Amino acid sequence: MMIESKHVHGLDHNIGTLPELQGLRPAAIIFLGPPGAGKGTQAQQVAKEHSLPHISTGDVFRTHVSNKTALGLKASEAMSRGMLVADDLVCNMVAEYIQSLDHVGCMVLDGFPRSVAQAEWLDRFLRTRTSGMNDLPHSAPIAVQINVERDQLLRRLSGRRSCSSCGRIYNLHFQPTRNDGICDYDGAKLQMRPDDAENVVRERLTVHEKNTFPLTEYYRRKGQLREIDGNDAVEKVRAAITRVTRMLTI
Numbered sequence: 001m002m003i004e005s006k007h008v009h010g011l012d013h014n015i016g017t018l019p020e021l022q023g024l025r026p027a028a029i030i031f032l033g034p035p036g037a038g039k040g041t042q043a044q045q046v047a048k049e050h051s052l053p054h055i056s057t058g059d060v061f062r063t064h065v066s067n068k069t070a071l072g073l074k075a076s077e078a079m080s081r082g083m084l085v086a087d088d089l090v091c092n093m094v095a096e097y098i099q100s101l102d103h104v105g106c107m108v109l110d111g112f113p114r115s116v117a118q119a120e121w122l123d124r125f126l127r128t129r130t131s132g133m134n135d136l137p138h139s140a141p142i143a144v145q146i147n148v149e150r151d152q153l154l155r156r157l158s159g160r161r162s163c164s165s166c167g168r169i170y171n172l173h174f175q176p177t178r179n180d181g182i183c184d185y186d187g188a189k190l191q192m193r194p195d196d197a198e199n200v201v202r203e204r205l206t207v208h209e210k211n212t213f214p215l216t217e218y219y220r221r222k223g224q225l226r227e228i229d230g231n232d233a234v235e236k237v238r239a240a241i242t243r244v245t246r247m248l249t250i
């Protein structure tokens, strides 16, 4: 089963056929997709390539959990069960992060929004943030949805390891490090996420399937959704994303 997509496997929907993308200055590039789709992998690259701020709500929550902050304590129960953290906690955290940025242009959002309520909040927040900035006409966000088959997701999540220091993402099956268990970049130890345990992964996939359709439709209706076939190798998926981003002014 292809998670999320109602369309034909192998096709990058809407890419290259929509002239309205050309020159658009999005306020954000949002990565949508099921757990293990490659949102983090691709978002890190897009942010680096274009020197954009990147927020992964999952990463920020994991930092709060490991630092045992008040927010981490509130989020950890939902996260360990594979459920979503409450919208108000997520939105407040994102607001705090965005307000802390010097940068007022495009940013990369990874794992946020995840519900229509969060998407509506984001639209309001971005409008308020850029109102009165006539010289910076950044428009609504673009959502890039990465669609991947369920079997492939399970394999990716069971093999995922990330650097305990810099957060770089690897995979035992698909993107191994040069030396076992050690980050290629800074030599720190790799770790496995507790929510990548098989029973939690199944719950995360179920939660995702329930929430995703309304969110996808929210962006599709407004012409802000671009779908990518994420089953291919990392570089091929990146190339498909580049076909979207190169049309934008970011």
Ligand code: AP5
Binding pocket: 033, 034, 035, 036, 037, 038, 039, 040, 041, 042, 057, 058, 059, 061, 078, 079, 080, 082, 083, 084, 085, 086, 090, 110, 111, 112, 113, 114, 118, 156, 157, 159, 160, 161, 169, 170, 171, 172, 174, 175, 195, 204, 230, 231, 232, 233, 234, 235, 237
């Ligand atoms: P979060 O951290 O966002 O987890 P997720 O959405 O489940 O997504 P993942 O990080 O598991 O996968 P990914 O798509 O980023 O894939 P990756 O690039 O790592 O959220 C965790 C939890 O926090 C949630 O369950 C929730 O509780 C809470 N939360 C976060 N945001 C929230 C929100 N907005 N609202 C409410 N709650 C929220 O890749 C996976 C693996 O596959 C890696 O090993 C990678 O190397 C490999 N890989 C990637 N691409 C490819 C490829 N093309 N081919 C082969 N392997 C690949």
